[in-house]
Amino acid sequence: MTKNHFLRLFSSIFIPCILLLSLPLHAQKKTTVSGYIKDDATGESLIGVSVYIKELKAGAITNPYGFYSITVEPGKYTLTFSYVGYTSTEQQIDLSQSNQSVDVRLNAADEQLDEVVVTGEREDANIANVEMSVEKLNIKTIQKMPALLGEVDIIKSIQLLPGVSTVGEGASGFNVRGGGVGQNLVLLDEAPVYNSSHLFGFFSVFNPDAVKDVKLIKGGIPSQYGGRLSSILDVRMKEGNDNQFSGQGGVGLIFSRLTLEAPIVENKASFIIAGRRSYADILAQPFLSDDLKNSVFNFYDVTGKVNWNINEKNKVFLSAYLGRDVFEAADLFGFNWGNSTVSARWNHLFNEKLFFNTTAFYSNYDYKLSFGNDDDSFNWKANIQTYSVKPEFTLYANTNNTLTFGANSILYKFSPGETQTVVANNEIPPYILPEMYGVESAAYIGNEQNINKSISLQYGLRLSTFSYLGETTTYEFAAPEKPGYGREPIASSAQSYEQWESVKTYWNLEPRFSAKFQLNESSSIKASYNRTAQYIHLISNTSASSPLDIWYPSTKNVKPEIADQVALGIFKNLKNNMYETSVEVYYKDMSQLVDYVVDADLLLNEYIEGDLLESKGRAYGAEFYVKKTKGKFHGWTSYTLSKTERLTDDINNNEWYNARFDQTHNVRLVSFYDLNEKWSFSGSFTYVSGTPASFPTNTYEIQGYSPPHNPDDSRNNYRIPAYHRLDLSATLTPSKKNHRWKNYESYWVFSLYNVYNRRNPFSISFNPNSDRMPYGVTDNQATQLSIIGSVIPSVSYNFKF
Known part of the structure; x- marks a missing residue:
């Protein structure tokens, strides 16, 4: 990016911010109360706590770091601090003379915790907040859900929410409102995670014992987020107990986990470290044949965090x-893959109204594949690395306006593939695809504004840019010999670029807007619009994403993907917020999507751009949601009716076709029942329409054989059968009185996964019978692949001290 580009970026975004910052200096004198809110037992900052001024019937909520700020006229006020699952507290404050800092520690209300299902905010947050298309899961809720082999999982849990799906068991990642797996931005403490799955999608990379907050944004995306089309999954880690040493963990059938946290300096600095390791390979050793005794198949992860309160203004x-x-x-x-991330953050208070956070992170995702032995072998490795810095300001201008603005810059390094091959003990020269580089930058500004008691707005603008950088060689591609098939590069069009030379630069304005009109205390109407741009692409033409899929930047031939989404919702609470109901409808228009020619060659292909096509997309649907938040029996049910389609030149006769993750009907039922202090039960039921697949429509005769054939290359012309599954779980919590360790708690989880033995199809393939058949007789065999085809019982033991 040139110097002029940076100047344009600065002038268009930050000069207005500086002007807005100066406005409060000339306004009528007001006073501000601000501070941090934490859990009294652990010192963890609490996100989304309601801070309410009784006299003004106005207030604020804490940000992701537990900070709040409210600016009012001078006077004496009563502040109420409330958070579901915690005991509310009140404080009298005198703001007649000067600003005040009020830090609060809330005590957990154990008798309320069993009644909390989905959210940790105020009870009517779904009505009062301007945000829509946002789902939040409490960790305590996630831990109570039925799970495969008794191991709770964040990704599997969010798939039980409306608008979220997956193409089947054994599929990595998740799909949101008609978007692909690679169109979700998954963040762990603000660092991107490029593959969020362990064990081919059966477990996620997030250790629930180390997670504090989970937030999924499906629409109305605020301006500070960008880089993906469909959703933001923002996962925040715990900060560590700053009062005392504590720990928790569990022992299950497939893996065990342990988390330790403690103060480094009491109430000032603390740490948390959490680890998991599966041991299926260890348990399987006695049953393996001699030639497989040295086999290894496991996964592990380690998560750690340190925080330090330097002083009142710096953390x-x-x-x-x-x-x-x-x-x-x-x-x-041999086959292995993994993620690694590092995030460093600094919080600074310039004053009571201006909060600053800057984040620097590093993220790496790599994968390796190997075959053979020392005499004959093949080894392949690839990765994507990311480096970024993101400064962000939050200005609490007054009780009606909260301004957020900042910038970020990301450096990408793509290593598409490097192979090493040995044949008959002779090493063949390595085949290395050239590395690719790109820089993505953005500046943004947004404001959350309360017009009056009924109308609230959230609006903003994001200016993003991406530069594809050398060293590289670019090509133009000739028209395909057959429509819908691959193209060859035109040698005469080759153009070389030096290291860090700009090859192609893209710019996009991304407006964001959300509005809430509150009809009364128990109901509201909300609407949102957002435009998003995505500059890197997950290249995969399989029915489900796999660890071998590659990430590829926008180039001269591959444009950034663009999406415009509008949504409208009606929200209604009943019986004093015991029941929450909502209906949201959405329409998403997508352009410049990546699609693939027939028989695309995506791995180790130097001219991969010749197998990529530009596509259009559209997704629309309705999400119905009912949730019971209180009482011994609670839970939710959701139904999503949706359609997701693609349109690509020379594919499917130039007609719209179903995307491979299109699911017309999606029903989720989740329930919890707390029988008594010892026993609690949970269950979940899933019904999802079968995903589209390309099936043959004809056969033809060749020397007595009748192979299946799709003569018009129609894409995703049929569906596999519907998917449905019932899971049940029971939790036994022994009495604490009989345990010799005073602070030791434990519980057992007994679960049944796929209770009624459903053999859900993951895919269906067609193959001709290997025997020669009589003339005129065909015998094509349909083969169904089911990843899990039986009930899976499990038991796990969990503890906390």
């Missing part, structure tokens, strides 16, 4: 994650 955080999956079958093959 620093350092967090890291390292995880890996390893599958090695002796000398037959």
Whole structure:
């Protein structure tokens, strides 16, 4: 990016911010109360706590770091601090003369915790807040859900929410409102995670014992987020107990976990470290044949975080994650992949009204594949690395306006593939695809404004840019010999670029807008619009994303993906917020999507751009949601009716076709029942329409054989059968009185996954019978692949001290 580009970026975004900052200096004198709110037992900052001024019937909520700020006329006020699952508290404050800092520690209300299901905010947050298309899951709720092998999982849990789906068991990641897996920005303490799955999608990379907050944004995306089309999954880690040493963990059938946290300096600095390791390979050793005795198949991850309160105005955080999956079958093959991230953050208070956070992070995702032994072998490795810095300001101008503005810059390094091959003990020269570089930058500004008691707005603008950088060689591609098939590069069009030379630069304005009109205390109407741009692409033409899929930047031939989404929702609470109901409808228009030619060659292809096509997309639907938040029996049910389609030149006869993750009907039922202090039960039921697939429509005869055939290359012309599954779980919590360790708590989880033995199809393929059939007789065999085809019982033991 040139100097002029940076100047334009600065002048268009930050000069207005500086002008807005100066306005309060000339306004009528007001006073401000601000501070941090934490959990009294652990010192964890609490996100989304309601701070309410009784006399003004106005207030604020804490930000992701537990900070709040309210500016009012001088006077004496009563502040109420409330957070579901905690005992509310009140404080009298005198703001007649000067600003005040009021830090609060809230006590957990154990008798309320069992009644909390989805959110940790104020009870009517779904009505009062301007945000829509946002889902939040409390960790305590996640831990109570039925889960495969008794191990709770964040990604599997959010798939039980409206508008979220997956193409099947064994599929990595998740899909949101018609978007692909690679169109979700998954953040762990603000660092991107490029593959969020362990064990091919059965577990996620997030250790629930180390997670504090989970927030999924499906629409109305605020301006500070960007880089993906469909959703933001923002996962925040715990900061560590700053009062005393504590820990928790569990022992299950497939892996065990342990988390430790303690103060470094009491009430000033603390740490948390959490680890998990599966041991299926250890348990399987006695049952393996001799030639497989050295096999390894496991996954592990380690999560850690340190925080330090330097003084009242400065806090620093350092967090890291390292995880890996390893599958090695002796000398037959090896396959492993993993993520690593490091995030460093600094919080600074310029004054009571201006909060500053800057984040620097590093993220790496790599994967490796190998076959053979020392005499004959093949090894392949690839990765994507990311470096970024993001300064962000939050200005609490007054009780009606909260301004957020900042910028970020990301450096990408793509290593698409490097192979090493040995044949008959002779090493063949390595095949290396050239590395690719790109810089993505953005500046943004947004405001959350309360017009009056009924109308609230959230609006903003994001200016993003992406520069594809050298060293590289670019090509133009000739028209395909057959429509819908691959193209060859035109040699005469080759153009070389030096290291860090700009090859192609893209700019996009991304407006964001949300509005809430509150009809009364128990109901509101909300609407939102957002435009998003995505400059990196997950390249995959399989029915489900896999760890071998590659990330690819926008180039001369591959444009950034663009999406415009509008949504409208009606929200209604009943019986004093015991029941929450909502209906949201949405329409998403997508352009410049990446699609693939027939028989695309995506791995180790130097001219991969010749197999990529530009596509359009549209997704629309309605999400119905009913949730009971209180009482011994609670839970939610959701139904999503949706359609997701693509349109690509020379594909499917130039007609719209179903995207591979299109699911017309999606029903989720989740329930919890707390029988008594010892026993609680939970269950979940899922019904999802079958995903589209390309099936043959004809056969033809060749020397007595009748192979299946799709003569017009129609894409995703059929669907596999519907998916449905019931899971049940029971939790036993022994009495604490009989345990010799005073602070030791434990519980057992008994679960049944796939209770009624449903063999859900993951895919269906067609193959001709290997025997020669009589003339005129065909015998094509349809083969169904089911990842899990039986009930899976499990038991796990969990503890806390």
